[in-house]
Amino acid sequence: MTDQKRGNPTKLKDIIEKLDKYKYSDKGEKTGTNIRNAYEKILESISLEEAHNKVDFDETQHVIIMFTDGIYNSGGNPKGIVGQIREKVIRDKKDREKYLDLYAFGVGEDIEKEKMDEWVSKRDTNEKYFFILPNMEEVEETLDKMLDEGTSMALCGLYKSYSDSELKSSMRLTYPWLIKIVITYNGNTANCIGSLVTPRFILTAAHCFRFDDVNDQIKLEALNSKDIQIPGVEKFYLHEKFNTTKKQDKGITEFYEYDVALIQLTEGVKISPDLRTICVPCTEEAHAALQLPASEASCAKHREMLLDSDLMNAHFITHDALTSKKPKQQVLIKQNQWRDDCIEQTTKILNVEKEKAEEMFTDKFLCTGGETPNFIDDISCKGDSGGPLVVEKNRLFQVGIISWGLKDICEDEMEKVDGRDFHIHLFDPEVQNFLQKYLGDEEIDTPLNFF
Structure with a gap:
């Protein structure tokens, strides 16, 4: 650990490898x-x-x-x-x-x-x-x-792997921050997913709500286990710039920039191995999880670490994960030259000009989906909205929020290659400002420490 702080991370890697290989029983008769x-x-x-x-x-x-x-x-x-x-x-x-x-x-x-x-x-x-x-x-x-660390936020992004037999017997997932959100109004029901980002707050998509929704209409349950009780809703906050009609004058009937929301619980949940927080970038808590020195504490460094490839490995979890044959959905985040593929597919599927596609898919979104050499991305389905798009680096870090897609093809594996999903980019400065406003509020218990 001291070698790591002296700027020699390769030695830390060597130590971890030795620990992985070490067997307590190897001492034998020594x-x-x-x-x-x-x-x-x-x-x-x-x-x-x-x-x-x-x-x-x-x-x-x-x-x-x-x-x-x-x-x-x-x-x-x-x-x-x-x-x-x-x-x-x-x-x-x-x-x-x-x-x-x-x-x-x-x-x-x-x-x-x-x-x-x-x-x-x-x-x-x-x-x-x-x-x-x-x-x-x-x-x-x-x-x-x-590891029941109460209000400690230092251990975000930790998860426990269960064997197939344990999953079937306990009905537990490996991702203890997933929260199912059910909103009922006028006899209609909307289902979304959120992620526990502090013991008091759930991060999700704004389009799951209407501005006149009331707290009693929102029901929450842990996707990890139906035995876990989630407190009620005290308030919910939509990003002030979220406006689906903003670009109607340009022929875009629905626009999803700043599709981000926070649900504040009436009280903090009790953190445990079955219910804990995911890591949010640009915070001291995520910085510790990335095992970076204090001198490199910046949003730019986190983005460099978590989005360091033109085709970045990532995944999300389906809303029916407890019963699904494949709860973990593998994707590649398309960046730089691969991002153009998402523009081209938008023009093709929605039958619009390139300029209009670029108006819809701005740099405030991350894109997944489609086919790359030797890989076809999974596609989100109805009910997955608001769920976290995550990257694994030591632990799991949320880099996006599932927002919208080109078309609903999740039931047709043959058409999966045509689909594209767009996710709210958590590194966007105005999204970061929104998160910091509420998650960094020291007047509310267990705040995150943003850079």
Whole structure:
């Protein structure tokens, strides 16, 4: 981790690869367990952090997790080194206890419980810091329980992969930020999807609403599991520049620039492995997830990282994901010279001149769909509107909102190559201003920190 902060990301990649390959059981019959030395290495690491930047060090929450049976035959008891770590971070100040979390997992049949209990945090909270598990197989489930980070926004974009059997038995998806939105008016029903972007806000498309809709007409449910309860709607906000009739004088009956909306919940949801937020670019939370140094914190850098190819791999999730044979829809975001393909297809399908197609498909949209060498994009269907278009870089980041398409062909696989979908571009400055106005409001709990 310190190598990464010194500007050598390749070493971080090497470390992750080694961790992926490491097997806890590989120690076999080897002797010489030195737990004290492990804590000494941790103390050395955080001391380097303190020396490098004392201000950042004082604002960093240090989390140490030890997996061991607690048995050592060299180095001696690590209790003293753990005490030095406490002193380094907390400095006998009660208000600094929150900056250090010391966890220990006792793994195996013979555990030195009394000794290990001396190495964990003892804060006056209901949180558990010492776990005893018979084997490493049970560690993943326990870690999921630990990742109930309440109002913490630092772990956006994390998702859990389920096997096919787990999906069928639990009816869970791997994407815990998806929210189904049902709006009822005059006996009619509109279905959309949104994404949880903070515990208090859902991001979706403005065209899902009418300006005279009322909160009671909007029902929400987690697409991940019907057992999860979502609070009611307090308010909803449409982008002030969203106006479908704006270009009627140019023969464009429906225009979808700024097709973005936010739903504010009556209270924040409880974050858990089954319900958490997706990463929103141009925020400190997304910056941490991208593992970039503070000196590179900018929207331009995030765009460079997340949209770094003329044909950018991305995907979205269908509205009927729990029952669909293929919930994950793979697409390529068309940029630069490939963007012209979207213009050409718009002129062909809608039978309009190129100038009119360019008026409809402005640079405030991202485009997916169609055929590229060895790949045919999936196409969105009715009910997918408002859902997130996401890119994976370490975690999942939302770069667009499903807005409109050229024609409804999702039921016909043979015609899929003709379709094009257009998504609200989250990097557009005026979209960013709208998001920051509400998601960055410090008067509302758990705001995002925008650049």
